Amino acid sequence: xxxxxxxxxxxxxxxxxxxxxxxxxxxxxxxxxxxxxxxxxxxxxxxxxxxxxxxxxxxxxxxxxxxxxxxxxxxxxxxxxxxxxxxxxxxxxxxxxxxxxxxxxxxxxxxxxxxxxxxxxxxxxxxxxxxxxxxxxxxxxxxxxxxxxxxxxxxxxxxxxxxxxxxxxxxxxxxxxxxxxxxxxxxxxxxxxxxxxxxxxxxxxxxxxxxxxxxxxxxxxxxxxxxxxxxxxxxxxxxxxxxxxxxxxxxxxxxxxxxxxxxxxxxxxxxxxxxxxxxxxxxxxxxxx
Amino acid sequence: xxxxxxxxxxxxxxxxxxxxxxxxxxxxxxxxxxxxxxxxxxxxxxxxxxxxxxxxxxxxx
Numbered sequence: 317x318x319x320x321x322x323x324x325x326x327x328x329x330x331x332x333x334x335x336x337x338x339x340x341x342x343x344x345x346x347x348x349x350x351x352x353x354x355x356x357x358x359x360x361x362x363x364x365x366x367x368x369x370x371x372x373x374x375x376x377x378x379x380x381x382x383x384x385x386x387x388x389x390x391x392x393x394x395x396x397x398x399x400x401x402x403x404x405x406x407x408x409x410x411x412x413x414x415x416x417x418x419x420x421x422x423x424x425x426x427x428x429x430x431x432x433x434x435x436x437x438x439x440x441x442x443x444x445x446x447x448x449x450x451x452x453x454x455x456x457x458x459x460x461x462x463x464x465x466x467x468x469x470x471x472x473x474x475x476x477x478x479x480x481x482x483x484x485x486x487x488x489x490x491x492x493x494x495x496x497x498x499x500x501x502x503x504x505x506x507x508x509x510x511x512x513x514x515x516x517x518x519x520x521x522x523x524x525x526x527x528x529x530x531x532x533x534x535x536x537x538x539x540x541x542x543x544x545x546x547x548x549x550x551x552x553x554x555x556x557x558x559x560x561x562x563x564x565x566x567x568x569x570x571x572x573x574x575x576x577x578x579x580x581x582x583x584x585x586x587x588x589x590x591x592x593x594x595x596x597x598x599x600x601x602x603x604x605x
Numbered sequence: 606x607x608x609x610x611x612x613x614x615x616x617x618x619x620x621x622x623x624x625x626x627x628x629x630x631x632x633x634x635x636x637x638x639x640x641x642x643x644x645x646x647x648x649x650x651x652x653x654x655x656x657x658x659x660x661x662x663x664x665x666x
Binding site: 491492494496518521522523524525527534537539540541542543544545546551553572574575580581582585586588590596598600602604 | 653654655656657658659660661662663664665666
């Protein structure tokens, strides 16, 4: 029963995300490039972009604007819209509108995009390993080759070519990306082969936690999904100065607090939130205190 | 007999309407069979997953 519900949720979300992105295939929208720093090196498996897929972009803009001082620029036409998220003038992500539906299972979600040498090749691997193609491989103006897929464990992920992450991001921008998987062992094995991650299990951690590394760079984390009966998903972390104060601010702005900062939860350095449109994300103080 | 059944039916309808009305203007929560909470608020119903803090060990190190 639970598996059926998870599959139905993934199917509904995939369908909606697909429909939401479909206009992009024929669009003249000039998407912002995914480059996050001035570095020329392309790092396979690095997370370089995030898109919020939501039914209520206006509510999302108000919330994230209040929380992190982000600004927004909507481009395209009324039927083919894409909202660029900026921090201090720099494009750091986007917002895509999902069509209005009655299915309550199709909640909003941040879709994180990783860089791969070839989107087309990566999409073929995904298919051969049991994943699904949600948004087909397309050459988006300004962005280049892109696709949205779900991995074999059901987590949705974007694929792009190029772009480099910012290892020391400014406050109120992306700090980390983490896979919350219903099958962490299988996820670790999949991403090890998919983007050549070196997967390292942290010592003396309970519950288990794995780091995805590329060379000397830590690209992402992995843990067993702590949200009951939800499918696997990639979550973005946003760097903040004061998690407790921002959690209260988020609550006042209509967010749901899944886990407030506490001494038992990474020494008060993190909080897990759902934005007012239902998308989960995490805020974290960095460096840790 | 029929009159009594109609009265019971109308009472049940009244109770259902009252509970629906109260839910729509409160922050009442429902637990669903799917293990998700539905929270009712000013923005309408919203799905909220159960979060198991004991299972969480995340964040950048």
